[in-house]
Amino acid sequence: MFFTVFANEKLDPHVLPRPLILEYPEKVEIGLKQGDKEELQLKCSSWRVAGEANNLSPWKTIPSECGEYVKNYMMGRAYIVDLEMVSKEAENYAKSVELSSDGNDIWVFDVDETLLSNLPYYADHGYGLEVFDSTEFDKWVGKAMAPAIESSLKLYDELLGMGFKVFLLTGRSERHRSITIENLKKAGFRDWDKLILRESNKPADYLAGLGLGPIDFLSFVGPPIDRQLCMLVEEDANGTIALEDHGKTATVYKSEKRTEMAEDGYRIVGNSGDQWSDLLGTSMSDRSFKLPNPMYYIP
Amino acid sequence: MFFTVFANEKLDPHVLPRPLILEYPEKVEIGLKQGDKEELQLKCSSWRVAGEANNLSPWKTIPSECGEYVKNYMMGRAYIVDLEMVSKEAENYAKSVELSSDGNDIWVFDVDETLLSNLPYYADHGYGLEVFDSTEFDKWVGKAMAPAIESSLKLYDELLGMGFKVFLLTGRSERHRSITIENLKKAGFRDWDKLILRESNKPADYLAGLGLGPIDFLSFVGPPIDRQLCMLVEEDANGTIALEDHGKTATVYKSEKRTEMAEDGYRIVGNSGDQWSDLLGTSMSDRSFKLPNPMYYIP
Incomplete structure (x- = not known):
């Protein structure tokens, strides 16, 4: 599997994981000679393509030397041309598929940097130079102002026209469901069949599974009761302790959800995502x- | 699976498949405006990154508009910088792995465009603009003159030093075994544990499996006896009909060989390939x- 390396990551169980980006000890170094602009361009391009x-x-921030490169890429035509190329390939593939009459052919879309663009947010936060700040990002999400990625909206509408069912599978939390729907509609997305977000607020279920009753986490002092429990617990912006499937990597979470789709009889014909x-x-x-997205990395 | 689309390819069973590149009906079009050099650069770069x-x-030749772009990429520093970036990432990953004492940790390398460079050949054949010609390519292979990809040779030696076993898994035929060994040694590669090539000359086994005796394929006229048989039969450069696992896609062939490695108790820690x-x-x-390689595509 590609992702075994993440499973091997030795996370400190005392540190609460953040919802999107986990902390990695590695420092990103791409071995740049200072002062050589053409070499810098080559190296940063190489890093992006890699x-x-x-x-x-796994990386936490973009290489500091590549801040200007990533900004130029994201704000210039290259990003748009790349997005259009991928959408066009997806469209051509979708057209080549003979859909069955049972209506169970689906296309899975991720949301952030796939359907909606958070570029206005990242433009204010160094295009990936700054370490991800979930509190700040949540404020941005709460505005429901993320614009559509135009080429994705076009593909989305074409897929619906072809008869695909569209499932949205996002790393956003259930608590952002209504604001996410508002944002998607405002941006022009419609008629999805399912919107799957990360579940939250299930600490009671997990504790019951351990044979434990309710615990007051905020006042709990001492060694962790259960290593896994500490991995799964997350403190949200309001200081509320919630048990989410945020403790899983996105790869594991999204795989589980896709498996549920398959078990429900759906055929996942296509899948679009920036991670x-x-x-x-x-x-x-069948094809992905x-x-x-050179701005951030989600394991 | 990513590769289901290949399995769906409707191949004419009357056409003998060629060893490396299968024929696809699709014409590669990337929608270029003529005369806009910057736009051409953007579009070709987008195509390469895609x-x-x-x-x-699946594609058979590079987009005709991108001939110059691909040539410049392959002959300039960008290709070398990209190769070095990938090798460096592989090396860092390899160093992070704790090898077991049983000696069963392996790294799999492809050969062409991974360890050995066929750039001298492709430079004479349009850097991917020309449709793959197995006869011509076999002549080049026969010279055993392909140079090492320097960053791969460095990685290769470092992996051996760390205690990895190295397995070479190539789409080249068994009939090229000795010339491939000669070329690899000449280029500086040594001490691999296995060199796995595509098997050939097993038509008798296959026919026996069908309950059939020997058939003179060269004089055989009429509808194919067996669709699968036609897919597996290949005419080599000498006009000898051989049954190879060439009829399989590389994805299937290499997956089968990796599964055999796993069944033999090896742990495939890393895998390097240009396809x-x-x-x-x-x-x-665990990680790939x-x-x-923007010059050719192997399904």
């Missing part, structure tokens, strides 16, 4: 489409 | 490294 080809180890963790794992799609 | 991210449908068909399928490596 990411698109899933060759990079390899949207696409790899189990119950993979990796949208460009 | 290939590296496994977003493209996604080197890396995807079953019994995948996709070396750049």
Whole structure:
């Protein structure tokens, strides 16, 4: 499996994992000679393409030397041309598929940087130079102002027209369901069949599974009762302790959800996402489409 | 699975498949505006990156508009910088792995465009603009003159030093075994544990499996006896009919060989290849490294 390396990550169980980006000890170094602009361009381009080809180890921020490169890429035509290329390939593939009459042919879309663009947010936060800040990002999500990625909206509408069912599978939390729906509709997306978000607020179920009753986490002092429990517990922006499937990597979470789709009788014909963790794992799609994203990495 | 689309390819069973590149009906079009050099650069770069991210449908030749772009990429520093980036990532990953004492940790390498460079050949054949010609390519292979990809040789030696066993898994035929060994040694590669090539000359076994005796294929006229048989039969450069596992896609062939490795008790810690068909399928490596190659595509 591509993702075994993540499973090997030795996370400190005392540190609560954040919802999107886990902390990695590795420092990103791409060995740049200072002052050589052309070499810098080559190296940063190489780093970006290595990411698109899933060759990079987990990373937390973009290489500091590549801030200007990533900004130029994201704000210039290259990003748009790359997005259009991937959408066009997806469309051509979709057209080549003979859909069955049972209506069970589905296309899975990720949301952030796949259907909706958070570029306005990342433009204010260094295009990936800054470490991900879930509190700040949640504020942005709460505005429901993320614009559509135009080429994805076009593909989305074409797929619906061809008779595909569309499933949205996102790493966003259930608590952001209504704001996510508002944002998607505002951006022009409609008629999805399912919107699957990460479940939350199930600590009671988990504790019951351990044979334990309710625990007041906020006042709990001492060694962790259960290593796994600490991995699964997350403190949200309001200070509320919630047990989510946030403790899983996106690869594991999205694989589980795809497996449920398959068990429900759906055929996952296509899958579009900006992260390899949207696409790899189990119950993979017949074909997957990796949208460009050099700004952040989700395992 | 990523590769189901290949399995769906409707191949004419009357046409004998060629060893490396299958024929596809699709014409590669990337929608270029003529005369806009910057736009051409953007589109060709987009096409190349889409290939590296496994977003493209099967293709037989590079887009004709991108001949100059691919030539410049392959002959300039960008290709070397990209190769070095991938090798460096692979090396860092390899160093992070704790090898077991049983000596069963292996690294799988593809050969062409992974360890050995056929760039001198492709430079004489349009860098992918020309349809693959197995007869011509076999002549080049026969010279055993392919140079090492330097960054791969460095990685290769480092892996041996770390205690990895190295397995070479190539789409080349068994009949090229000795010339391949000669070329690899000449280029500086040594001490591999296994060199796995595509088997050939087993038509008798296959026919026996069908309950049939020997058949003179060269004089056989009429409808194919067996669809699968026609898929598996290949005419080699000497006009000898041989039954190979050439009829399989590389994805299937290499997956089968990796599964055999796993069954033999080996742990496939890393896998380096320039084609996604080197890396995807079953019994995948813990981590895979996709070396750049915009010149040809093998399903």
